[in-house]
Amino acid sequence: MTHHNLTIEAFVKLGDFLRTFCEFITSDNNSEHLNHKWTARFKTEIEMAQHYNGWFSEENCIHAFQEWGNLLTRENLEAWCENYNLTINKEKVVALIMAGNIPLVGFHDLLCVLVTGNKALVKLSSNDQKLIPLLIDYVKSIEPYFEGRVTFTKEKLEHYDAVIATGSNNTARYFKYYFGKKPHIIRKNRNSVAVLNGKESGEELTALGEDIFRYFGLGCRSVSKIFIPNDYNIDTFFKAMFPHNDIINHNKYANNYDYNKAVYLMSEFKILDNGFLILKEEKSYGSPIASLFYEHYNNSEELKAKLKLEEDNIQCIVSSGFIDNEIVFGQTQKPSLSDYADGIDTVNFLLRTS
Known part of the structure; x- marks a missing residue:
């Protein structure tokens, strides 16, 4: 199988698991799942998340998992990937500097790196150290191909070919100074x-x-x-x-x-x-x-x-009938796979960066 097919298969399985897990954790009848090691691990991490970051309430963590479960279907992933010629990618290491303001906020960038056949060198926010590695551990458990494709580090970033960094207006200036010589996407406050x-x-x-x-x-x-x-x-x-x-x-x-x-x-x-x-x-x-x-x-x-x-x-x-590309009331936290932050097509950037 190509890396593209392996990636889709693995993330379809992750989506299946997340949907099942969210159904189990929000229902009363959960005994049949309690012996499942991944269910137990996810449950523990959600319960602990609020201890690491007081803003990561159990409800909001479950909501983030549920939304990703809804996105990671075969239909969604294949329709998204069909918009690109993924065979033109030249494998590279992409440094990801993630925000941690809401649960799993950097996961879309990581998915973009993997679906294009690249490797990720990830610097997590101190506010979200646990949830994204949890998802990647699950993906590695079902598809050995991902061993070595994602590296989480707390050290200074070295040996990378491109950068996607998300931060405040202040940190954006810092990012520009340090990473400006490499191909980059640097995001500020919005x-x-x-x-x-x-x-x-x-x-x-x-x-x-x-x-x-x-x-x-x-x-x-x-x-x-x-x-x-x-x-x-x-x-x-x-x-x-x-x-x-x-x-x-x-x-x-x-x-x-x-x-x-x-x-x-x-x-x-x-x-x-x-x-x-x-x-x-x-x-x-x-x-x-x-x-x-x-x-x-x-x-x-x-x-x-x-x-x-x-x-x-x-x-x-x-709004309602006000402007093109408006978002329907209640839907801002339900972006599709092709809703890119700041309107910059991350997949296109990765494919065209050699």
Whole structure:
């Protein structure tokens, strides 16, 4: 079998396992799986994840596994790979410097490296040291071909041919300095926004809560700002957010809510607050945890032009009938295999880098 076929077969099996595992862990009837060593190991790692990183709640880890389980089907993987001529790849070692803001956030880059027939030299974020190696250990257990294809290191990166690095705007400058001479993709901070027109149903707005609150708003695909018409009734929005109010029971989120609310009040900023989310009128995009920025707009064409100018700062636009490539309410954390961060085709980059 070619490396391409081996990769697809192995990741189809990983997808099967993740779907079965998530079904087992979210159901009451789990006794038949308890003796399965991989089920036990995954269960332990999910239970321990929150000890290593307080933001990696069990619910969010399971959600990340579930989404990858849904993506890793034969149909999805083959349809994705059919868009490329994978035979043109010249094998290389690709250094991956991963973020750790949400569970498994760097896994798509790693999959791209492997499906193109390259090797990965991975520097994990200190915030996500366990979950990606767990998936790779599973893949190695079912397909020996992957032994030696992925190396995790904490040392200085050496002997690599290309780099994909994800970080903040500050670390991006550092990455550019150190890795600029090699072929590279260097990603900075981005945020996602939603554009409301006042005609949204309650269901759509509640679904938008998933885009705002999933992973506590820590992802670049998390909505951190909404644009609303001048005459918008904000009570409609707050009412639709109410089903997500359990988030305030998470200790780290609640601490951030209390802190940011105190800072805003002491600074005498005008804020709106519903007990678990703070709304603040603001021009910028990156709202703090437990806060959501909002901005009024008069004219949708002017707003489109504004967002076009700001596109380097924006990952996703959630809306209904507002713009091409918009994302449906509630779907930002369900990207497809061909949804590339920052709109840069990672597979194409890897294939064309010799």
